[in-house]
Amino acid sequence: MNLEKFKGIIPAFYACYDDAGEVSEMRTKDLCNYLYEKGVKGLYVGGSSGECIYQNLEERKATLKYVAEAVKGKLTLIAHVGAPSTRESVALAKYAEELGYDALSAIPPIYFKLPDSSVIKYWTEIMESTKLPFIIYNIPQTTGYNLSLQAFKKLIENKKVIGVKNSSMPVMDIERFKAAAGEDFIVFNGPDEQYVSGRVIGADSGIGGTYAAMPELLLKAEEFVSSGNFEQAKNIQRDINDIIIALCSLNGHMYSTIKELLKLRGVNVGSVRGPLEPVTGEDLNKVEEIKNMIDQAILKYGR
Numbered sequence: 001m002n003l004e005k006f007k008g009i010i011p012a013f014y015a016c017y018d019d020a021g022e023v024s025e026m027r028t029k030d031l032c033n034y035l036y037e038k039g040v041k042g043l044y045v046g047g048s049s050g051e052c053i054y055q056n057l058e059e060r061k062a063t064l065k066y067v068a069e070a071v072k073g074k075l076t077l078i079a080h081v082g083a084p085s086t087r088e089s090v091a092l093a094k095y096a097e098e099l100g101y102d103a104l105s106a107i108p109p110i111y112f113k114l115p116d117s118s119v120i121k122y123w124t125e126i127m128e129s130t131k132l133p134f135i136i137y138n139i140p141q142t143t144g145y146n147l148s149l150q151a152f153k154k155l156i157e158n159k160k161v162i163g164v165k166n167s168s169m170p171v172m173d174i175e176r177f178k179a180a181a182g183e184d185f186i187v188f189n190g191p192d193e194q195y196v197s198g199r200v201i202g203a204d205s206g207i208g209g210t211y212a213a214m215p216e217l218l219l220k221a222e223e224f225v226s227s228g229n230f231e232q233a234k235n236i237q238r239d240i241n242d243i244i245i246a247l248c249s250l251n252g253h254m255y256s257t258i259k260e261l262l263k264l265r266g267v268n269v270g271s272v273r274g275p276l277e278p279v280t281g282e283d284l285n286k287v288e289e290i291k292n293m294i295d296q297a298i299l300k301y302g303r
């Protein structure tokens with residue numbers, strides 16, 4: 001399989017709501033077009049950033065559909081189908097296949113702490129429900145499940161597994177997964193704060209929750225890495241990290257700060273759904289400062 005379409009900057013797509021907090025077709029498509037125009041490679045739809053955990057099946061299907069209608073054929077589309085039950089995940093997987101998505105992905109099962117055997121069975125049942133390739137999502141900070149090398153090796157025996165999106169913090173995990181899986185496999189860097197290190201140690205590509213807030217900077221970081229300009233790669237990573245720390249410093253959830261920022265950057269995707277909290281009061285004024293940090297970094301590195 002040609003994996004080139006998965007190599008590049010792939011923002012994790014945000015949940016797009018209207019002012020009443022309902023999934024908005026128009027705003028979903030606006031964000032698709034905004035990111036397409038920025039030059040990203042693809043979209044990772046309905047993951048953490050998509051607030052998947054707080055949406056019902058119909059809402060998640062609607063988002064998958066609106067995104068496909070807006071940018072299918074123009075961007076590589078990965079559908080995150082992780083859901084509380086295998087049944088719901090399979091329903092989403094089949095729907096993503098109908099819509100023409102390029103790949104599926106899923107977090108491990110949530111809430112109950114299940115053994116490797118159950119996690120592997122969950123992912124395998126999703127994979128077997130469609131013809132689409134599958135990307136494992138390892139994100140121990142939020143799921144409490146840390147993918148072992150042993151479980152990983154067992155999973156990659158299935159040829160439908162074409163990649164892993166690794167969000168654990170040790171960059172060495174990326175190196176180990178890449179070493180185990182080889183060239184014909186995509187390791188996606190998870191932590192945006194470590195994009196450059198992840199790429200250097202073996203990640204082929206990246207999927208991240210803050211990319212859509214500053215796609216220009218991630219695209220530039222990728223340009224520096226792939227051209228071997230590590231001095232500038234290090235510099236831009238530092239600026240990206242200052243911005244991420246600022247995005248996490250306000251009184252609401254990071255996704256809310258990002259959505260306020262996107263409004264200032266010209267695209268309105270509403271706010272976040274509870275229990276995530278919106279940014280309020282004085283802190284709303286601070287979003288402008290973060291926008292300035294991004295604007296300055298874009299100027300500094302050029303487009």
Ligand SMILES: CC(=O)N[C@H](C=O)[C@@H](O)[C@H](O)[C@H](O)CO
Nearest residue numbers: 141167190191192193208209210
């Ligand atoms: C734990 C978590 O949510 N990780 C995301 C996915 O890998 C990242 O993209 C973060 O959103 C990003 O690195 C900011 O901390």
Ligand SMILES: CC(=O)C(=O)O
Nearest residue numbers: 012047048049208209
């Ligand atoms: C944060 C991220 O990459 C996701 O939405 O899954």
